[in-house]
Amino acid sequence: MKNNLVIVESPAKAKTIGKFLGKKYTVKASVGHVRDLPKSKLGIDIENKFEPNYITIRGKGDVIKELKKEAKKADKVFLATDPDREGEAISWHLANILKLDEESTLRIEFNEITKEAVTKASKNPRKINIDLVDAQQARRILDRLVGYNISPLLWKKIEKGLSAGRVQSVALKIIIDREREINDFKSEEYWTLDLELSKLRKKIIAKYYGFLENDKIKKVKINNEDEVNAIINSIDKEKISVYKIDRTKKRTKPNPPFTTSSLQQEANRKLNFTAKKTMMVAQQLYEGINIKGEGSVGLVTYIRTDSFRLSDEAMSNVKDYILSNFDEKYYSSRTYTKSKKAETKVQDAHEAIRPTYVLKDPDKIKNDLTADQYKLYNLIWRRFVSSQMADAEFDITSITFNSNNNIFKTSGSILKFDGYKRIYKYSDGSDDKVLPDIVEQEELDIKKIDPVQHFTQPPARYTEATLIKTMEVLGIGRPSTYAPTITTISNREYVVKDKGSLLPTDMGFLVTEMMEKYFSTIINEKFTAQMENNLDEVASGKIGWRDVIIDFYKDFKVYLDVAEKEMEKIEIKDEVSDVKCDNCGEFMVVKKGRYGKFLACPNYPECKNTKPLKDKETVEETDIDCEKCGAKMLKRKGRYGEFLACSNYPKCKNTKQILKEIDVKCPLCGNKIAIKYSKAGRRFFGCSNYPDCNYLSWYEPTEQKCENCGSQMVMKNNKATCTNKKCEMSKA
Missing domain, CATH: 1.10.290.10 (Topoisomerase I, domain 4)
Structure with a gap:
């Protein structure tokens, strides 16, 4: 029987397709990329036509060792990584590490992980598409050249920990440009005038539209209080007549399926x-x-x-x-x-x-x-x-009112046929607004006259959704880059979330201003969009990836040299808090450390007093003493829930997980089992009596005992499974 090895990126994907291919196939996961440019240096030989220096990613040794072992046993190796440039590059790197013939038909791809798609793909392997690989290499090298040259410059001239990027800097600039629009915006006064009408106890709001002149309606903007008062003085205060009623039908189409x-x-x-x-x-x-x-x-x-x-x-x-x-x-x-x-x-x-x-x-x-x-x-x-359903249909009624040639309007809609809305029930503001039966020339009672002053509003700040839409329209980045780009500018604290909107910080402004001053030709929307088009040309085999890099670098190097010489060092002043130093009485300042922000005395090094920065939303004082220094522990919120941290941070960095116990006893000592998290963030189950008891399980333990051997059962894939490897007992 032939033994075929199929390699995918993730264990979850391996598990899913493994059941489709049968006993002739072994499916293993590379767990993402296996080779990349080194983190510690540029890793690109600029003098040798930008030849990349790929190395094995740290921590992937065991994975590669297992893949080599399985590949040696296999009659045929297939590479089934994701069907995009990144996936093609991973396959290429795997072929290189496993010493596979790149010219052989070893690449299989599928757009969906179903039995039909996977089986069909396995019968139609192809060669690795080097054009797609080259497009991914070009992007990686471009981003490395920009990031590893500009970021150290920002560290030296502004502050450590900053970064710049070919796409991220443009995305940040878009947000900054919108904030500048908002800051430069000059608000203008305007008024609205509503009439609250009534018929059969049903309230109708009619809005001022304009005036009637020679049987033509002209729209009017009300600019100030004098104008609105003049209109109010010219209308009847008790009744208003129906001038015209228009009835039309409206259809709305469903949206296409998602990109x-x-x-x-x-x-x-x-x-x-x-x-x-x-x-x-x-x-x-x-x-x-x-x-x-x-x-x-x-x-x-x-x-x-x-x-x-x-x-x-x-x-x-x-x-x-x-x-x-x-x-x-x-x-x-x-x-x-x-x-x-x-x-x-x-x-x-x-x-x-x-x-x-x-x-x-x-x-x-x-x-x-x-x-x-x-x-x-x-x-x-x-x-x-x-997306494959009929249009939704509405009956729209528009009513025009006239009071001494002053025109007011209202409208209502009734959903006559729901069409695609039968399935896509998310609100889009098109709910029914039913008007009472009204005829032309009819007079309605005016219950209230409501003039309201307004001021024009600046353009809205970007949300994640509107920023992604703008990046797509401008051609900046690609589907795989939108999410990591927003994550990066958030993690660097160039922007913060404010009621769902992306608000640029002072540091975001400063970095953008430096980028605009010294790299304006490269860090702009048109250049970045053109570069994406160039990468598409590489992917289609129309131009070589080295040509794209060489053309980019000759101008980039000039800008970089100028910035190195001319960019002045900027002193960032520390934020002053309202907390006084216990030793010398000075107001403490906010500093950034390896483990986040903390308070420090500004008289350092004469006074070396530090304190934790207490955030009211994430920090809560407790009566628990730190076992290392005796200070009180603080309850904090972290990535994996609440934990205890010493209030004497950063002098004492003691932390403890707050354990969430489950109603299962430890099989070793009888204490309760608790949910815990590893440093990598993986959930596991351990004894609450640790370190006195070292019981650990990656699967949720139960009180059940195996009917065959008496060992403890754990929940695995929604089934109670025996922990004894020699026993195959499993039940729902």
Whole structure:
């Protein structure tokens, strides 16, 4: 029997496709990239045509050793990494490390992790696409040249820990430019005038529109209080007559299925997910979720795509679903295309993001999903199904009122046919607004005259959703870069979240000003968008990747040399707190350390007093004494929940996890089991009596004992499984 080795990136993906391929195949995971440029240096030989110096990623030794061992045993090795440039590059690196023939047909790819797609792909392997690899290499080298040359310059001239990047600096500039618009905005006064009318106890709000002159209605803007008072003085204060009634029909079309960008935007608006969270949860849905009775199932197609395209099979399946569950009038076959301008940028290798099995209704598998997985899968599923449904239809009634030639208007809408809204039930502001029966020339009572002063508002700050949309329109970055770009500028504290909006910090302004001054030609929207087009040309084999890098670097080096000579060192003053130093009475300042911000005396080194910076939202004092120094412990909130930290930080860095116990006794000592987290953030279960008891389990323990051997049972893949490796006992 032949032994074939299939290598994917993630263990979850390996588990899902392993069950499709059968006993002839062994499926292993590389756990992402296995080679990369070194972190400690540039890693690019500029004099040798920018030859990259790839090294094995630290910590990947055991993984590579296992892959080599399995590859040696295998008759054939297949590389089934993700179907994009990054995945192609991972396959290329794997082929290099495992000494595989790159010219052989060892690359397989699939857009969805289903049995049909995986089986078909395994029968149609191809060569590694070097053009895609070169495009990924070019991007990586470009980003390394920019980041590893400008970032150290910022450290030297401004502050350590800063960074710049080919895409991140442009994204930050977009946010800064909007903030400048807001700061420069001059507000103008204007007024609105509403009449509250009544008929059959139903309230109607009619808004001032303009005036009637020679049977023509002219729209008018009310600029000040004198103008609004003049209008009020000219109208009847008791009644108003109906001048005209217009009745029309309106149809709204469903949106196309999701691309990466539109999914991130919609998840941000409808679910309040960050772009990073959206991609993390979407990746879980793509790689596979344990479904009761089925095992690991990939629920959505590949999540990094610019395309609206749907396969013929997907179109056929969704048609059958709609016709089986709704009346025939709800179905409407649709194809979606991007604008001609956008078509030049689209990466049409993949379909749009859609469910792999339309029959897997979100509500039917809700119990198998986490809350976040359900929300996002529900959004993707409903968007896909609704994209092939009929328009929603509304009856629109517009009523024009006249009072001494002053025109007021109101409108109402009634949903006559829900169409795609039957499935896509997310609010879009098109709810029914029903008006009472009114006829022309009818007079209605005026209950209230309501003039209101307003001032024009500046443009809104960017949210994650609107920033991603802007980056997409401008051609900055690609689907895979939006989320990490926003994460980077947030982690660097160039922007902070303010009621959902991205607010630039002083440091964000300072870094952007330096970049604009010395690298304006490179760090701008047009240049970055053109570079993305160049990378697309590399991917299509039209130009060589070295040509792109050489052309970029000759100008970049000039700007870099000028910045090195001319950029002045900027002194950043420490933020002064309202806390006085216990030793000398000076107001302490906020400093940044390896473990975050803390308070320090400004008279250092004469006074070396430090204190933790207490954030009222994340810090709570306790009566627990630190076992190392005796100071009081503080309750803090961290990435993995609450923990205790010494109040004498940074002198004492003692921390303790606050254990969340479960109602299961430790099999070794009888104390309760607690949920804990490793340094890498992986959840595990350990005895609450640690370090006196060292019991540990990566799976949730139970009180059950194995019926075969008496060992403890743990919950694994929703089944109680024996911990004795020699025993195969497992039950639901």
